[in-house]
Amino acid sequence: VTDLRVSSELVGGRAHLTLHGELDLSTVDVAQTALDALEREAGAATVVLDLRGLGFMDSTGLHFVLRADARVRDRGGRLVIVRGRDRVDRLFRLALLDQRLELLEDLNDLGDPESTGA
Amino acid sequence: VFPDAFPEGDRHWMAVLGDIVGKGAEAAAMIGLARYSIRTAAMSDVRPSRILQTLNQAILRQTDDQRSCTVCCVRLLRNGYGARVTISSGGHPLPSVLRRDGSIEAAGAPGSIIGVFEDAAFADRVVDLRHDDALVLYTDGVTDACRDDEAFGERRLEDVLARLAGADAQRIADGVIDAVTDFGAGRRRDDVAVLVMKVTT
Numbered sequence: 001v002t003d004l005r006v007s008s009e010l011v012g013g014r015a016h017l018t019l020h021g022e023l024d025l026s027t028v029d030v031a032q033t034a035l036d037a038l039e040r041e042a043g044a045a046t047v048v049l050d051l052r053g054l055g056f057m058d059s060t061g062l063h064f065v066l067r068a069d070a071r072v073r074d075r076g077g078r079l080v081i082v083r084g085r086d087r088v089d090r091l092f093r094l095a096l097l098d099q100r101l102e103l104l105e106d107l108n109d110l111g112d113p114e115s116t117g118a
Numbered sequence: 119v120f121p122d123a124f125p126e127g128d129r130h131w132m133a134v135l136g137d138i139v140g141k142g143a144e145a146a147a148m149i150g151l152a153r154y155s156i157r158t159a160a161m162s163d164v165r166p167s168r169i170l171q172t173l174n175q176a177i178l179r180q181t182d183d184q185r186s187c188t189v190c191c192v193r194l195l196r197n198g199y200g201a202r203v204t205i206s207s208g209g210h211p212l213p214s215v216l217r218r219d220g221s222i223e224a225a226g227a228p229g230s231i232i233g234v235f236e237d238a239a240f241a242d243r244v245v246d247l248r249h250d251d252a253l254v255l256y257t258d259g260v261t262d263a264c265r266d267d268e269a270f271g272e273r274r275l276e277d278v279l280a281r282l283a284g285a286d287a288q289r290i291a292d293g294v295i296d297a298v299t300d301f302g303a304g305r306r307r308d309d310v311a312v313l314v315m316k317v318t319t
Contacts, residue, residue, distance in 0.1 A: 024308075025141065055267055058258065058308055059209075059231075063139045063186055066234055087269060091258075095188070095209035095231035096239065 003027070005053075006034040014110075015044040020053035023061035031064055045077050048110065051084035062091050069101055082107055119257055119309040120149045126160045129195055132169075135255040135313045136189040137210065148185050151176065156191065166191035166206035167240040170232065174208065174240075177233035186233040190226070190255050192315070200248040200317040206240050208232040211258050214276070216290070218250035220283035222276050225253065250284055252316040256294070259308035263298045270301050287314040 004027035005020040015038050023031060038047070049068065051057070065081065072079040080102045083089050092098050104110060122134040136152055138145040152173060159172035169191050177185060188209035195202045205213060209231030215223045225245045230238035247253060256275070263270040278297040282290045291312045298310055 056262065056264070056269070058262060059137065059139045059186075059188060062231065066186070066231075087271075094207070094211060094228050096228050097231065100235070 004030050006031055008034055008038045010042055010044065011048075013044055014046045014048055015039075015042040016048045016050060018050040018053060022056040023054055023064065024056065024058040025060045028060050028064050031061075035068055039071075043075075046080060047072050047077060048080045048082065048107070050082040050107070051088055052082055054084045054088050057084065057088045057091060059091070062095060062097070065101070066097070078102065080104060080110060119259075119311040120153055121311060121313050122153055122156065123313075124157060124160075126164055126193075130164050131194040131196075132156075132160050132164070132166075133192045133194065133255070133313060133315055134189060135210070135257065135311060136187055137257045137259075137309070137311075138187045139185065144185065148177070148181070148187060151180060152187060152189065156189075164193050165242055166193050166204055167229070167242045170206050170208045170229065170240045171238065174230070174232045174235075174238045178236065181233065186231050188258075189232055192253065192255065194247075194315065200246060200251065203245050203247055203253055203315075204242050205245065205253075206242050208238070208240060211256060211261065213253055213255045214279060215245055215247070216252040216254055216279045216283055218248070218284055220280040222279055247315075247317045249317055249319055252287060252290055252314055254279060254290065254294070255313040255315075257309055257311045259310040260294065260298055260312065262308055263302040263310065265301055265303060270298055274301070286318075287316040290314045290316070 003021045007018045069079045120136045155173045155176040159169040190210040193204045205226035207226045208229045212224045212226045215225045226243045227241040229240035282293045291314045294312045
């Protein structure tokens with residue numbers, strides 16, 4: 001059994017979802033539920049998905065990120081992903097998603113929350 | 119996971135390794151759609167990048183739930199000294215070329231994950247195989263196999279392959295599977311599949 005811990009918070013106008021542990025078929029529902037709840041509550045223009053705490057992610061996880069990006073975009077928002085470890089990041093590169101998604105090395109690259117918030 | 123290999127016309131062989139996101143009935147239906155689409159596409163154009171493009175369109179049109187998959191598609195053309203291989207990847211781990219002398223090269227170039235984007239991009243890369251060289255396709259279940267917090271990884275895969283240089287295709291495939299199974303001590307995270315092609319005289 002794999003383990004995923006999810007924490008969410010609102011910082012300035014941004015909604016942050018931070019994942020720790022392993023994102024795969026057995027844990028993706030946990031991430032999805034947390035994202036759904038965050039979206040319902042916050043409806044922030046910018047959603048930050050922080051992958052730095054992930055030790056593992058598989059293609060199910062990649063699919064979760066893609067769906068999240070599509071959904072946030074559909075309502076006119078923006079999904080920003082903080083890149084994970086190389087093992088996680090490799091998945092994005094193999095699928096050429098580094099050219100399609102907004103991926104940051106560091107949360108500081110996002111700048112001041114107020115300037116990007118809703 | 120779906121592997122496939124079939125002759126196309128008199129000259130070409132096609133080999134495919136695909137990995138579906140998710141499991142269960144929907145994944146099974148997707149395998150059917152993918153295999154059928156690839157075989158049909160190959161009849162009109164044998165370029166792997168074109169086949170993946172057609173597959174991408176087929177999945178976008180025929181499924182409603184943003185189903186996605188990763189596929190590595192390879193065309194082999196036998197020639198005087200071995201085979202010319204054309205490789206295209208749609209979000210799939212890039213295959214390895216295992217040379218007779220034990221050296222290893224990654225082959226192919228990354229391409230879009232399949233079934234998600236209208237404007238997906240795929241590239242063809244050519245590599246020549248000589249007698250006793252092998253081309254090894256694998257799913258990410260191989261490199262993601264886990265012991266405690268450590269992944270099997272590409273380095274270990276290369277080490278295992280290097281020791282199997284010159285072996286026949288079956289032994290190479292068995293060798294990789296055995297190494298992954300030993301490493302993970304039976305705990306399998308994802309489907310593990312290996313497809314090996316080898317030029318023999």
